[in-house]
Amino acid sequence: MKIAVVAANGKVARKVITEAIKRGHDVTAFGRHKENNTDASKYVIKDILDLKKEDLEGFDVVVDAFGTWASEAMHLHTVTSQHLADLLEHTNTRLLIVGGAGSLYTNKEHTETVASGPDFPHDWLPVANAMADSLNALRKRNDVHWTYLSPAANFVADGEATGKYAFAGEELTLNKNNESTISYADYASAMLDVIENGQHDKERISVYAD
Template identity: 65%
Template structure:
């Protein structure tokens, strides 16, 4: 039986790594993009995320939400786009996996402070971390969607090497044996597709760091 995956906001660099990884494992990938661009996906559909309907995402085993926004006026769309995807996937068996952020990871097991609250957190990234954290807060209220939110390590490297190894962690900010919080886009994509294929973290946030 053919395995079908959709990647939304598929022109970004993380999305392209996920597409390549999924395709290499035999998935049939449909990329939804706002503007036409080269893609490794077998199918490309040009459609704005807010225009997607239930029929557009019908029949997929999993949908990967790789939406990203960085300008001040666009930051609220982290919440609104995710809410829209949840609304059109509600009541279905399709899994929704979100490319998340590290700023909302908790500093310890008490879950009272997040990475973004630390005094040494780069101020230029605080608006983005806050917006993504707010989207996660709203996502946690959804009991009608099979969502999984995957946070990367603190140092999320676009051009980092593909080691093929990672540590699967939970809600807390996690360091590897070298005291690093680092992962490449390529290894993150491995973790994402592993979760689609084998994971069972439904309605949970998980995180990944290089082993």
């Protein structure tokens, strides 16, 4: 498939790109910095908000890996994902979002989330809430083929690629060790699985180390 990855120099994005290339896909990386720190041979220097419809024409999938911890930029989680959705509306190109875990539900009634729990770190609330807002905005759209992939609660940047992971739905799911964890490497593999199987249209799903 032809896959575009935006915000391509981020840590998760780089692993998604590497995995996609390893699986034989045609990958184009989009980043706002001059340096291409990815394994993609095709690199386009362009900020997400400067992208136009023609930039994304011909791609089967666009992976949105935008993320920020800057307090003044939290709104951009929604602004950037909605901009990409606008560019892809009424097309067959799928939009895959590198999501957050804070919005995963912790009860059957779906009234409580990981971020609303008493033990959730206060410093993480702004980004968790911002990413939840972006998900809620996507839920309102029926004009674009989006899928939002939440990682487990413990998202381990330098964790190894084990290949042992499982998918779940909207609720926080624990493994046999009563843990919710996954490495960036396994998350990237899971993202490619979702891309390749073509399922979960207009859905949020999650993945955790099995």
